[in-house]
């Protein structure tokens with residue numbers, strides 16, 4: 001614990017004051033030791049459960065019930081943390097801010113009204129901050145924040161990480177803070193980022209920690225600055241977090257673009273670039289909203305390394 005010496009006090013007086021404070025303070029009121037974020041020696045990837053969107057309308061994804069392998073059209077919403085020796089990157093912090101719902105320990109149903117009047121139903125289980133705390137981190141430990149894109153189901157808890165450095169592309173930031181933000185955004189969820197320390201990404205690739213293990217890659221189309229995240233792990237190998245490049249694995253095999261991708265012609269071009277990258281690096285693609293894929297992922301406190 002640091003003690004601030006009163007400016008007017010002589011050293012001997014300060015010592016006397018400090019001794020008096022120690023002598024008078026019962027041990028139970030002493031400050032706890034300063035908490036330190038867990039250190040890691042190599043990158044780790046944590047997957048959090050940030051809820052599940054209920055009953056997606058397949059028509060919006062240009063798919064039919066007959067074309068998809070699952071009977072459910074529920075879309076999981078995972079949040080991700082990359083813990084790296086040089087810092088901690090939060091990727092896509094959820095669909096519903098923790099402050100907007102009360103956990104009960106059981107799964108709860110939540111009705112969400114978007115700023116454009118759109119409505120969604122989700123199930124939620126555990127707040128993101130609780131899941132973070134369970135692995136030893138507080139929001140203040142998060143050094144970097146990035147979204148695959150600005151849609152509400154990828155930004156919800158952004159304000160909690162306003163103290164981190166925000167990594168964002170200019171087109172996305174401009175849209176987010178426009179007088180009339182785009183559909184499917186929830187501007188209140190990221191309002192605090194307006195004054196965050198911000199790095200504007202200008203290149204297609206951005207190496208977050210400078211060692212080639214955590215790289216954001218532009219994959220525009222769904223939104224103007226949509227991006228995916230490549231994480232190179234020692235044991236697992238390469239993983240690419242898809243953002244919303246695809247929502248269903250069948251969108252990948254059948255080459256379907258959603259009706260709400262902003263640039264319908266750009267998405268297939270970006271997909272080709274990312275598919276070539278996957279082939280070159282032999283990385284796995286984790287489609288973030290893939291229901292079956294998500295059930296197979298290890299969830300925090302477990303992690304990939």
Ligand SMILES: [Zn+2]
Pocket residue numbers: 151153154243244289
């Ligand atoms: Zn999404």
